[in-house]
Amino acid sequence: MVCNEITGGIKVSGVTDLDLAQTLDCGQSFRWTELSDNSFEGVAYGKFVTIKLEGTDLYIYNATKSEYETIWFNYFDFGLNYGKIREEIRKIHPVLNEAAEYAPGIRILRQEPYEALCTFIISQNNNIKRIKGIVRRLCENFGKEIEKGRYAFPTAEKMAQLNADDLAPLRAGFRDRYLIDAAKKVAYGEVDLEKCRTLEYEQARKELMKITGVGIKVADCTLLFGLHRVEAFPVDVWMKRAMEILFPGMSANDFGEFAGIAQQYIFHYSRMHPELFI
């Protein structure tokens, strides 16, 4: 994989196992918008970029080679060989193989831990379209304006100074007090997100579940999408149905060390095939 500076951004050559729509619009991140030419614009780690994939060339506009090395290489998880992982997990179950081949361009993004925590708190008993709206209003109201009309995700320190009523413009409903509790506990060090990268899995879960509004599912999503614990296997309503209908008798620990990647293949496959569950 080679990165070169071009006018207005960078070009990364030799990109494999990536489809932008499959990865950015599969319910793991809520901050990307697809444009008419199949490119996407969005913000991560305080940087606004527009990205476009042409074959195996990934163009990242408004980014530098230095930012590629410190941010985007990791964000897109280019250090992990997804083709090889699919070869492994396809042996687990034929339906898993089918799900993986259905969307082989899914990657697990390495999002900012606090952003993943907040967005999946917002996700509970909610739908993806409305989650995106709430997240956008959260950034517009309380995030730093990094460019005109482009906002970073707000910091825990900023949000810790607010109360639940301050979040009324988000129209997040009952989740507003959960967000404030998460902000305070992260900002005051009562919950150490970075420590959750290396803690034993059950301990990492318990650490996150100190927050009101964080149960097993939100903790698992935070660990998978924000702390890159790829053994995490979040089970939401879709995954519950998928496990019952497509993988009867199996449970999370049957899916191996990359269970989280398998989970995302299954989640996406299930959402794209709702007729399987009628």
Added chain:
DNA sequence: ACCCAGGAAATTC
């Protein structure tokens, strides 16, 4: 009007 959405807390049995 009713049901559901990448759930979890509060209440009841």
Added chain:
DNA sequence: GAATTTCATGGG
């Protein structure tokens, strides 16, 4: 302790 209800909001 396990099962049920409630929690805001918006779209179908």
